Amino acid sequence: MTTLTNANFRSEELTQKLVASIRAITTRPWNIMEICGGQTHAILQYGLDQLLPAGIQLIHGPGCPVCVTSLESIEQALKIARQEDVIFTSFGDMLRVPGAGQDLFSARASGADVRVVYSPMEAVKIAALNSQKKVVFFAVGFETTVPSIAQSVLHAKRNGITNFTILPANVLVPPAMHAILSSPENRVQGFLAAGHVCAVMGYWEYEPIAARYHTPIVVTGFEPVDILNGILMTVQQLEAGMHNVQNAYRRAVTREGNLTAQGIIAQVFEPVDRNWRGIGLIPLSGLGLRPEFQTFDVHEHFELGHETLAESPLCIAGSVLRGVATPHDCPAFGRQCTPGTPLGAPMVSSEGACAAYYRYQRVKA
Amino acid sequence: MTQAGYPEMQGPNCPLPISKREMVVIGHGSGGQLTHELIRDVFQSRLGNPLLNAGNDSALLDLSQALPAGQRLVVSTDAHIVSPLFFPGGDIGRLSVCGTVNDLAMMGAQPRYLTATFIIEEGFLISDLEKIVDSMAAACAEARVQLVAADTKVTEHGKSDGIFISTTGIGWARSTPRIAGDQARPGDAVLVSGPMGNHGIAIAQARGNLGFQSNVVSDTAPLNSLVGQLLAEVPNVHVFRDPTRGGLATTLVEISRQSSVTIELDEKAIPIDPPVRVACELLGLDPLYLANEGKMLVILPAEFAYTALRVLRANPLGNQAAIIGHVTKRPQPQLLLKTTLGTTRVLEMLSGEMLPRIC
Structure with missing residues (x-):
């Protein structure tokens, strides 16, 4: 528990030292993207953006699983959840994400059996206890949630739990970084890589990206001191014209990552093309079940179809997620679109850029 | 057919009506x-x-003696x-x-x-x-x-x-001076009677939602003794409010709007028990939005803040009371939090159900 409450990573003194170092070395403006929604949340929660020199702009990346899960997946989730013999399980955030019309909360209010779980293993337990029901888990999230989802599929297979399936919607970070950096409208000059993702996957995957796009990438944690340290190391590289992958989160991350977790992922999943909400199709950016685990794919059990669905015309979530616009650029922000009545997914999760702005920056203090 | 635990009955029998039931029917x-x-x-x-x-359709209350002028x-x-x-x-x-x-x-x-x-x-x-x-x-x-x-x-x-x-x-x-949510005034101090979020975490734990054990106990308690003691020594209270559903943040946003004032909180001063803080970090919850059932906010002129603090702390229900902020006047009513790093952010009402974050 000591690491969790360790005040060092929130120390005002260390924070001020890091801010002074960043100020001392910054000679011109830089645009740095933090990939992860957890970092966006921490930056705005602690007001770290207020401490940086004016030229350093933090761009909030697409690393919020709730935000980038495609409209099609959410509509499929709703369709499955409304079936009479289904118990639909999901991480809490996903329940409030609007599909084309409803969200899972309203499906639950209309009688669907939708349950919040903290871990996919809970869904497997529910399946074991309700053999007459089909229990479906909404598999969302980045590389961080995948090992436990893979584990739950393996557990179900080993124990012959055949009424458990997943709706696969997991996504991968490196293909999204490629998509951002290769876009003609890209403004990102340096990346804070997501520490928790790297704890699982290591950071060897990022080395070709940094080299190809001449962009520094610094593996960064989630506490104020971690984030400012990541920013400092990124600015140091930018000012020196360097583009290496560096690790500012050594207490959790190694270059190789967690090989056991990677092994479990590779055993159960394989890369597939995936649609990102607001961004579009990114090749090989998602994870689907390998052929030997196909019976755990909910698509094998339900006819779900593939409709093309339209987002609210007011919502500029795609531009926000690519770092091309900020929530303040959106005419609907704080008016038609609020956390209570979200038009787009980034307004839903507290990790979503729009919700984070709404909570912490709606009225400039 | 024999039911488990009951002797098999032979021949016709006429059971007595059950007089003592174990369940509500x-x-x-x-x-x-x-x-x-x-x-x-x-x-x-x-x-x-x-x-x-008395068993009548209504209770007859004689307030003639009880209700003073x-x-x-x-x-x-x-x-x-x-x-x-x-x-x-x-x-x-x-x-x-x-x-x-x-x-x-x-x-x-x-x-x-x-x-x-x-x-x-x-x-x-x-x-x-x-x-x-x-x-x-x-x-x-x-x-x-x-x-x-x-x-x-x-x-x-x-x-x-x-x-x-x-x-x-x-x-x-x-009847006067009135104590109500619209009475907060610039210059007032904001006090809370104890640590925030214990009830919310205790309930989440009792639901089996934590996935780990904690020893957090709900704070459910009647606050009228605390209110009575405080008013006896410091009658000048402007607002009392118990931060139940929606927690401290939602409650203070309500008061800032009712009173058309800005409330500025000092994050460092807000008491939160370490197990509650840890549970919140693990689950991605914010203790400022968790329910309390035995805590109250007190808003009163700053010159009475320390007397009020002393009275609150003398009662077991308020022994961890703290001064957590003050009321100011700004162009628009809002709740501001001065973070532990000295930056400032706006706190909003809780929207919908508080949901744990995915990662």
Whole structure:
């Protein structure tokens, strides 16, 4: 528990030292993207953006699983959840994400059996206890949630739990970084890589990206001191014209990552093309079940179809997620679109850029 | 056919009607013999007083002596549904008394009488009902209120969820100066009577939602003694409010809007127990938005802040009280938090249900 409450990573003194170092070395403006929604949340929660020199702009990346899960997946989730013999399980955030019309909360209010779980293993337990029901888990999230989802599929297979399936919607970070950096409208000059993702996957995957796009990438944690340290190391590289992958989160991350977790992922999943909400199709950016685990794919059990669905015309979530616009650029922000009545997914999760702005920056203090 | 645990009966037999039941059945809500037994054995035996025991359609309260001149009658009602019904530090019975007692106390009132309605699902264990009524009786004694009227209804199995309890309370409070949410003024200090978020985490844990063990206990408690002691020494209180659902942040946003003022909080000063903080970090919850059932906010002119702090801390219910912020005037009413790093951010109301983050 000591690491969790360790005040060092929130120390005002260390924070001020890091801010002074960043100020001392910054000679011109830089645009740095933090990939992860957890970092966006921490930056705005602690007001770290207020401490940086004016030229350093933090761009909030697409690393919020709730935000980038495609409209099609959410509509499929709703369709499955409304079936009479289904118990639909999901991480809490996903329940409030609007599909084309409803969200899972309203499906639950209309009688669907939708349950919040903290871990996919809970869904497997529910399946074991309700053999007459089909229990479906909404598999969302980045590389961080995948090992436990893979584990739950393996557990179900080993124990012959055949009424458990997943709706696969997991996504991968490196293909999204490629998509951002290769876009003609890209403004990102340096990346804070997501520490928790790297704890699982290591950071060897990022080395070709940094080299190809001449962009520094610094593996960064989630506490104020971690984030400012990541920013400092990124600015140091930018000012020196360097583009290496560096690790500012050594207490959790190694270059190789967690090989056991990677092994479990590779055993159960394989890369597939995936649609990102607001961004579009990114090749090989998602994870689907390998052929030997196909019976755990909910698509094998339900006819779900593939409709093309339209987002609210007011919502500029795609531009926000690519770092091309900020929530303040959106005419609907704080008016038609609020956390209570979200038009787009980034307004839903507290990790979503729009919700984070709404909570912490709606009225400039 | 033999049922497990029962001897096989031979030949025809005529069982006696069951006189002592272990569960609530529809007949308990019929108004007949079973209802009377339930009232006598479960309710009057525990909560009984001459007003309740009179058994009339209404309780007759003689307030001519009780209600002093210049005092006003204060009324509040509150429905209680909670899952699970029993949790560390309380149960729905204690909650249903404290909820209404505290609503009255937050107007500066001393609560006197309560009424209660019980909506019980068929099949509910009488032994659980007895435990709940026992803890209501204990909470009434603690708060020095009398339950003077009650009603019981029974629903078919599946038409409600265990037990719902709705309570209504009356008490009296001074009429001026008024204590209310619209009375916060620039220059006031903001105090809280103890650490935030214990009830919310205790409930999440009792639901089995944490996935780990913690020793957090709900703070459910009647606050009227604390209010009475404080008003006796510091009558100049502008606002009392208990930060229940929506937590500290939502409650203070409400007050900032009602009073058209800005409230500035100092994050470092807000008391939060370490286990609550850790649970929140693990689950991605914010303790400033978690429910409390035995804490209150006090807003009063800054010159009385330290006297108020001393009075609060002298009572076990307020021994971790703290001054957490102050009221200012800004162009638009809002709640600001000065973070531990010295930056400032805006706090909003909780929107919808608080959801744990994915990663």
